Amino acid sequence: MSQDGRPEHQRMLVMGILNVTPDSFADGGEHFAFDDAIKHGRQLIDDGADIIDVGGESTRPGAERVSLEDELDRVIPVITELHELGAIISVDTMRSEVAKAAIGAGATIVNDVSGGLADPLMAKVIAGSQQIQYIAMHWRGHSRDMQNLATYENVVSEVKDELDERVTELLKVGVSPEQIILDPGIGFSKTAEHNWELLRGVERLQLLGYPILIGASRKRFLGELIGADIPGDRDHATAAITADLARREIWAVRTHSVKPHRDAIEVIEELYF
Numbered sequence: 001m002s003q004d005g006r007p008e009h010q011r012m013l014v015m016g017i018l019n020v021t022p023d024s025f026a027d028g029g030e031h032f033a034f035d036d037a038i039k040h041g042r043q044l045i046d047d048g049a050d051i052i053d054v055g056g057e058s059t060r061p062g063a064e065r066v067s068l069e070d071e072l073d074r075v076i077p078v079i080t081e082l083h084e085l086g087a088i089i090s091v092d093t094m095r096s097e098v099a100k101a102a103i104g105a106g107a108t109i110v111n112d113v114s115g116g117l118a119d120p121l122m123a124k125v126i127a128g129s130q131q132i133q134y135i136a137m138h139w140r141g142h143s144r145d146m147q148n149l150a151t152y153e154n155v156v157s158e159v160k161d162e163l164d165e166r167v168t169e170l171l172k173v174g175v176s177p178e179q180i181i182l183d184p185g186i187g188f189s190k191t192a193e194h195n196w197e198l199l200r201g202v203e204r205l206q207l208l209g210y211p212i213l214i215g216a217s218r219k220r221f222l223g224e225l226i227g228a229d230i231p232g233d234r235d236h237a238t239a240a241i242t243a244d245l246a247r248r249e250i251w252a253v254r255t256h257s258v259k260p261h262r263d264a265i266e267v268i269e270e271l272y273f
Contacts, residue, residue, distance in 0.1 A: 009273050012245065013252035014261045015090060016049030017217065020074040021058045034077055041082045047258035051109060054079050054102075055092030059113050059188070063143040071098050079105040090135070094118035096125045103129055109181075111135040111213075111254075113188065115166040118142070127174035134175060135213055136166050138185035149189040156201035159184050164208060181251060183213040192221035199241065202248060211251030216241050218256055231256075239264045247272055 019030075020037050031037040037054075044052050056074030057066045066074075075098065079089050083106025090109035091102035096119045099110045108131070115136035116122045126134045138159045140149040152158050163182050170180060184198045184205055195216070198205075205212055216222065217238045218231040228234050235257050242253050242261045246268040255261050 009249065011269055011273075012242075012250055012265050013050040014048065014242075014258050014265070015051040015053050015213070015252050015254040016044035016047070016258045017254060017256050018044065018052050018054045018078070019058070020054060020056045020078055032074075037078045038081050041078065041087065042085070044258050045082075045085065045087055048262040049087075049258045051088045051090050051252070052082055053090040053092050053109075053111055053254060054082070054107075055111075056098075057093065059143050061143055061147050061187075065142065068095060068097055071095065072101055076101055076105050079107050083107070094122070096121040099125050103132060107132075109133045109135065111137075111183075113137045113183075113185070114139045115163070116170060117166075123170050123173040123175055126170070126179060127176075130176060130179065132179060133181055134170070134179050135181045135183055136163070136170065137183035137188065138163050138166075140189040146189040150191050150194060152194060155190070155194040155197050156204050159198060160205055160208065163205070167208070167210070177210070181211045181213055182208060183215060186214060186216045187219045187221065192224055195219070195221045199244075202245065202250065206248075206250075213252050213254060214241070214245055214250055215254035217254060235260060243268055 018037060018041055020032060022032050031040045041052055054075050056071040075091060079102050083089055089107040090111045091099060091107040092111045093099055094112055094114045110126060110132060112122060117139055126132060140146060167180060186195050218234045222234040222237040223229060226237050239260045243264040245253055246265045253261060
């Protein structure tokens with residue numbers, strides 16, 4: 001605690017995305033092969049990633065689910081190798097079996113875009129691993145259906161309430177408050193305007209009392225704003241969001257590129273903290 005009784009300021013973290021998939025929206029196939037995945041993981045580390053988020057299943061709109069076996073085959077060898085390099089690893093999965101195997105391979109964070117709704121056993125796995133942090137994202141359905149569920153009267157209030165409901169259910173199963181991180185699910189069952197409203201209203205989400213992760217990197221709503229059809233051309237727009245979130249002391253951002261975001265955060269740190 002600081003002398004005035006407030007929590008000590010902590011620099012916002014950067015979670016680097018490592019998609020071991022052939023079909024993710026921004027980089028599908030680029031790091032699908034094991035050697036390519038490890039090479040990119042090393043680059044994320046060199047660029048200053050605080051966490052590497054390894055995922056083996058695309059959650060882009062309309063994506064079909066992969067089998068459990070394929071997901072395990074994609075992510076576990078990569079997590080094992082990067083853990084041996086000393087990286088802090090998050091596994092991006094909705095499956096309790098994958099989460100359990102990833103924890104065994106060295107992951108210390110489970111990033112679940114369904115917030116435990118896709119697999120009723122996920123919360124029990126997290127509750128049984130009290131040293132693991134758990135990111136519960138706001139979610140209303142799988143990729144094939146999610147954009148049909150983007151209906152809100154007040155998106156910030158409804159996302160906040162639905163995240164609060166997930167926290168209540170997680171705590172009932174035995175997940176500790178210290179394990180929980182929340183994500184409002186930018187782009188998941190949200191229109192472009194919903195995404196902007198959530199970003200503008202992020203302080204209201206912070207009132208829930210849990211760390212907040214934001215994943216806006218290269219998403220379509222940014223491309224619509226700046227006229228960038230190619231996801232990689234949206235990095236500067238994403239870095240602008242990162243700078244704003246760093247000023248508002250969000251816990252972390254999840255990004256495809258790392259160095260521009262670390263640079264943006266360093267500028268905000270110098271200006272305000």
